[in-house]
Amino acid sequence: RALTIGLIPGDGIGKEVIPAGRRVLEALPASLGLKFDFIDLKAGWETFEQTGVALPEETVQTLSSCNGGLFGAVSSPTTAVKGYSSPIVALRKRLALYANVRPVKSVATAAKPIDMVIVRENTEDLYVKEEKTYDTPEGKVAEAIKRISERASTNIATIAGEIALRRQKIRASGAPSIHKGPLVTVTHKSNVLSQTDGLFRTAAKAALADPRFSSVAVEEQIVDSMVYKLFRQPEAYDVIVAPNLYGDILSDGAAALVGSLGLVPSANVGKTFALGEPCHGSAPDIQGQGISNPIATIRSAALMLEFLDEEEAAAKIYAAVDANLEEGKLLSPDLGGTAKTEEVVQDILRRL
């Protein structure tokens, strides 16, 4: 099978980790029968400075004709810059990548094992970015719309249910696990936002009540107490489904529990396309030193393959990464090691 993969390194360490993802894909054993074509694409702050647009139309068009992609990270300004808008937020919407899937897993030897996946709605909530500002006698006032639809909530809960079943199947095949049965936890704040988060809650629970999810236990939790429990009892979570912003916040919290954002992958998933994206940012503080952790991107490449139904290839990559981490000899500085990006990549390549 030939797969065309768009590569968007973006800014900062995005440029160091995306090549690592590419090399791992290229190094997959020929026996898997995969052939990759890579296309380099532009987006981000540097692109904005050069061209006046952060996400060139060509990037969107080319990417939409690819099977999958890898997105590094971009540096966003914290204040509004005229004409600049986050390219990853735009891409998610333009390509209808409605689910953001973020598995967070500790190594098997961890003192406190964690194995959860956060399934984040990826197109709406406050990310619709409909904002306005007006003047009042008491100063400026700004408003943003938080939009929640029954359809997107149903879709995201459905994919969460499917992921719970798939995880259960892998466990049933003998993989060691901290979980007994499949569980989906629905996150919301409907005690305050009874209509928007109330709709998310109702639609998610209705979707998960479908007979094909009859083996999946469904729980719900208010987002603030979820963050509390995430820190206290992370082993309790299997699949978490959340509206966009809560999913954003929860996945960073979960990443802290496994030691580094540099370990946590994500995939932006549409009906027929998946875009892998490490959860870390462009990290200007360590850029150019050759010490960024390539694992989040390498795992994102595997996750992308999973959603392109190449589970065997994905499993190979995960195993090579896990073996690197479990041995613990070649770790990047964010994990307390001294290995360079290149050494970590080499170590993972030889384990493939």
Next chain:
Amino acid sequence: RALTIGLIPGDGIGKEVIPAGRRVLEALPASLGLKFDFIDLKAGWETFEQTGVALPEETVQTLSSCNGGLFGAVSSPTTAVKGYSSPIVALRKRLALYANVRPVKSVATAAKPIDMVIVRENTEDLYVKEEKTYDTPEGKVAEAIKRISERASTNIATIAGEIALRRQKIRASGAPSIHKGPLVTVTHKSNVLSQTDGLFRTAAKAALADPRFSSVAVEEQIVDSMVYKLFRQPEAYDVIVAPNLYGDILSDGAAALVGSLGLVPSANVGKTFALGEPCHGSAPDIQGQGISNPIATIRSAALMLEFLDEEEAAAKIYAAVDANLEEGKLLSPDLGGTAKTEEVVQDILRRL
């Protein structure tokens, strides 16, 4: 000085902890010259079931004539119930309690000492609860308004700056501390919400640029990476200022770091009034067993006194609680102990 204090136990363990707060206030040494009058007030789910309103007008009126108050916790339904609306959210707005102050502090003997205070804007953001739902061919869609004003953002940053200075003054007087200088960290997500969170950020930084805060270091952090860093490096935070919802989430996260929500107090602060409120909820699972942790409420009573300018009385209560925790003999089950609420209260009373 005579202080009239309104007491709103609410539901669940609110009924067990508010009396503890009252007893500690009553037991303060006469030498402090404080005289308390307590007025029992109703609000919450049980009140709603009995009377059809969750926050009786009488409660609001009486409370607004008090010097301060203590609010326990209420049980909120997770789905919209006609006529029901969270009484604490309403009270914050009705009484213009614009700041929610949440100190999170580990005991001095903790392995990883933490000493931060989260200063949460308490009247706007998504808590304006302006929501609507409409039908589309693809199902229901709900929208909520997130509103951020320059005025409220300026006010909350100002109180955060004042708290940073006050904390620094206490440290300078010789109290042991993990912090060098005063620091305020401004939380936002202006990389996505450039207008609303952008306004919060700009107004907060402008307020903190006032010469009287010249000794206060000011940093900013995006909310998702803030949750990450909160887990990884909590000792780095002194004062955190945040819009309403992020403050809600961050304070639960911080509470997890000190072992239990049962330890974390808050005060809802207005110009001339303060309402103490434990950060925990009504905890129906442990209600009626006499094992709830009274410390969050007792500390909330102290925090209320601080904002009523009774710092000496507040310090007495904090010291008694700290002594109980540092000895570690009479701890409630949430802290791994076996003490009943009553035993913890007795222990704190004898240390006053």
